[in-house]
Amino acid sequence: MPRAILYDSTICIGCKACESGCAERWGLPYNDRVAGEEYLSAHKLTAIQTHGDRFSRRLCMNCVQPACASACPVGAFQKTSLGPVVYDGSKCIGCRYCMQACPFQVPTYEWSKRLPLVRKCDMCYARQSAGKLTACAEVCPTGATKNGDRDELIAEARQRIAGKPDQYYNRIYGIKKEVGGTSVLFLSAVPFEQIGLRTNVPQEPLPETTWRVLELLPDVVSTGSVLLGGIWWITNRRAEVARKEGKRQ
Amino acid sequence: MKLRLPKITIWRAIFAAIVLSGLYATYLRVFYGLGGSTNLSDKFPWGIWVAFDVICGVGLAAGAFTLVVIVHIFAIDSYKPVLRPAILTAFLGYLLVVVGLMYDLGRPYRLWHPLVMWNPHSVMFEVAWCVTLYSTVLFLEFLPVVFEKFGLHKPLAWIHRISVPLMILGVLLSTLHQSSLGSLFLIVPEKMYPLWYSPILPLLFYVSAIAVGLAMTIFESWHSSRTFGRALELPLLASMARVLAVVLSAYLWIRFLDLTHRHVWDLLLRNRIETWLFALEIALMLVPAVLLFQAPIRRSPGKLYACAVMVVFGFIANRLNVGTTGLEAGSGTHYVPKWSEVAVTLSIVACGFAAFRMIAGYFPIFEAHSHEDGRRESEKTEEDSVSVG
Numbered sequence: 001m002p003r004a005i006l007y008d009s010t011i012c013i014g015c016k017a018c019e020s021g022c023a024e025r026w027g028l029p030y031n032d033r034v035a036g037e038e039y040l041s042a043h044k045l046t047a048i049q050t051h052g053d054r055f056s057r058r059l060c061m062n063c064v065q066p067a068c069a070s071a072c073p074v075g076a077f078q079k080t081s082l083g084p085v086v087y088d089g090s091k092c093i094g095c096r097y098c099m100q101a102c103p104f105q106v107p108t109y110e111w112s113k114r115l116p117l118v119r120k121c122d123m124c125y126a127r128q129s130a131g132k133l134t135a136c137a138e139v140c141p142t143g144a145t146k147n148g149d150r151d152e153l154i155a156e157a158r159q160r161i162a163g164k165p166d167q168y169y170n171r172i173y174g175i176k177k178e179v180g181g182t183s184v185l186f187l188s189a190v191p192f193e194q195i196g197l198r199t200n201v202p203q204e205p206l207p208e209t210t211w212r213v214l215e216l217l218p219d220v221v222s223t224g225s226v227l228l229g230g231i232w233w234i235t236n237r238r239a240e241v242a243r244k245e246g247k248r249q
Numbered sequence: 250m251k252l253r254l255p256k257i258t259i260w261r262a263i264f265a266a267i268v269l270s271g272l273y274a275t276y277l278r279v280f281y282g283l284g285g286s287t288n289l290s291d292k293f294p295w296g297i298w299v300a301f302d303v304i305c306g307v308g309l310a311a312g313a314f315t316l317v318v319i320v321h322i323f324a325i326d327s328y329k330p331v332l333r334p335a336i337l338t339a340f341l342g343y344l345l346v347v348v349g350l351m352y353d354l355g356r357p358y359r360l361w362h363p364l365v366m367w368n369p370h371s372v373m374f375e376v377a378w379c380v381t382l383y384s385t386v387l388f389l390e391f392l393p394v395v396f397e398k399f400g401l402h403k404p405l406a407w408i409h410r411i412s413v414p415l416m417i418l419g420v421l422l423s424t425l426h427q428s429s430l431g432s433l434f435l436i437v438p439e440k441m442y443p444l445w446y447s448p449i450l451p452l453l454f455y456v457s458a459i460a461v462g463l464a465m466t467i468f469e470s471w472h473s474s475r476t477f478g479r480a481l482e483l484p485l486l487a488s489m490a491r492v493l494a495v496v497l498s499a500y501l502w503i504r505f506l507d508l509t510h511r512h513v514w515d516l517l518l519r520n521r522i523e524t525w526l527f528a529l530e531i532a533l534m535l536v537p538a539v540l541l542f543q544a545p546i547r548r549s550p551g552k553l554y555a556c557a558v559m560v561v562f563g564f565i566a567n568r569l570n571v572g573t574t575g576l577e578a579g580s581g582t583h584y585v586p587k588w589s590e591v592a593v594t595l596s597i598v599a600c601g602f603a604a605f606r607m608i609a610g611y612f613p614i615f616e617a618h619s620h621e622d623g624r625r626e627s628e629k630t631e632e633d634s635v636s637v638g
Binding site: 040041042067069070071072073074075076091092093094095096097099100101103105107108109111112113114115116117198200201202206207209210211212213214217220221224225228229231232235236238239 | 279280281282283284285289290291292294295318321322323324353354355356357359360362363366367368369370371372373374375376377413417420421424425428429432433435436437438439440448451576580
């Protein structure tokens with residue numbers, strides 16, 4: 001069963017335990033200066049953002065049909081059946097098409113390194129495979145970040161909204177309408193754009209946009225080669241006939 | 250050949266300045282990474298090294314496949330004199346695209362990875378394969394020139410035997426990757442400014458590549474006629490210019506229909522940088538399209554050249570708009586290339602000009618004129634010895 005993360009902005013107290021837990025899991029430095037950065041970067045794969053008196057969290061959405069995985073020319077990104085979208089740096093050529101393609105601007109690059117790689121949250125694939133929780137969910141003191149089965153988390157999110165309808169904006173971000181669904185789900189007290197989530201992303205999974213054209217490739221090649229070969233044969237034959245008739249006269 | 254000390258001319262000085270700055274930028278790129286040599290960021294991962302060096306580079310080299318179709322598939326022999334220069338331009342163009350990629354890729358030594366690590370769902374994967382295969386095709390299409398030069402008749406006969414399937418393969422590969430460079434951006438529907446994002450980007454890229462391929466052929470014929478002191482094939486170029494006018498009109502018409510169907514014309518009322526750059530791009534295509542329908546303009550070398558230059562710049566403006574400007578608003582950041590990005594790009598262009606000049610001076614590229622003008626060419630001390638296309 002695919003796993004997911006449910007982040008409930010109404011419970012989050014902005015303690016940033018998830019940030020330090022994540023940094024520890026990746027072996028990245030974490031100090032006051034890093035804690036102050038409210039955006040993702042190659043040394044910060046999740047970030048707590050402040051929006052007035054509310055908090056929000058940024059991390060890889062681990063899309064159900066990820067644009068990065070479809071864009072990557074060498075297949076360095078894979079959507080696992082467990083849910084996480086994993087990245088194999090040993091394949092990466094550094095074209096950064098994944099970064100361009102990601103509707104959430106999640107993949108980051110080690111710009112200052114001579115031989116850089118892409119960095120992004122992989123929803124603790126290794127930990128989850130071993131039956132453990134993601135590092136962020138494990139350290140969250142309030143349960144604002146919860147890790148579990150995706151369907152169960154969706155059911156729980158619905159219950160939370162139904163239980164306290166006045167405290168929640170009546171939608172779950174990431175079920176289906178955001179690029180076909182994500183493995184990170186959001187609950188909020190206010191419309192999602194007010195806590196910095198993107199509400200202008202297409203509803204359809206982004207890989208469809210390019211596949212619609214790519215799947216025409218066999219048609220172009222077969223039709224094109226017959227067409228070009230046919231025209232060449234006709235013009236060539238015409239020249240040949242003209243040559244032979246010229247000789248006879 | 251007589252050995253001469255190179256004279257210092259204005260063009261050579263500019264060339265040297267560009268290459269020196271490019272070398273310093275290369276040093277920055279190698280030792281300080283992309284961070285130290287570009288203004289790219291996590292929000293704006295592609296700059297002019299992609300939008301110009303790669304995307305424009307491939308497009309500007311589109312003359313070869315267009316002319317192969319005209320000369321060999323449709324057997325219109327009168328276009329033959331410009332075929333070889335176009336193939337040479339394309340071959341050099343693709344080599345320089347690879348050079349540009351070596352700068353832009355984070356790990357250039359893994360350039361070959363897409364050939365063994367496959368992802369058929371990726372447009373970039375398709376582009377990588379097509380560009381690799383088509384560069385090989387261009388090399389084989391250029392080989393006869395080398396064989397002729399050295400009088401190697403056996404390999405010449407051998408390569409002529411496979412030339413037809415080779416040409417058809419080349420045209421197919423070009424069709425695929427010229428359009429696919431547009432498909433690359435289909436995956437950013439909400440990021441790209443609506444004046445440029447369109448589901449038919451691949452078609453627009455394909456048609457405009459054909460147009461710029463013809464324009465580049467006129468452009469380089471004009472330059473090489475000046476450098477090598479040979480006569481301009483004016484009737485041929487004029488007839489090509491008429492084809493160019495038709496292709497441009499078709500392109501602009503598709504563009505018009507596309508913008509109309511997507512209901513985005515009202516965006517032009519906004520006083521934004523996108524509006525002005527869009528207007529510039531369209532004007533640089535529309536003006537030559539109108540002008541080239543008039544016979545007196547097609548028959549005047551200077552005006553014909555000016556029109557070709559406009560088309561080339563219109564094409565570049567379009568690709569830069571799609572690849573950079575059009576993505577700024579959607580990514581919430583600004584991008585102005587760093588000097589070192591510009592220096593590398595200019596160096597690549599300058600080296601392309603220089604390489605074309607050297608090869609065209611040595612190999613029988615301009616077959617029709619190479620004999621009678623051979624002597625004059627070797628004595629020539631034109632001042633624009635470097636700025637030759």
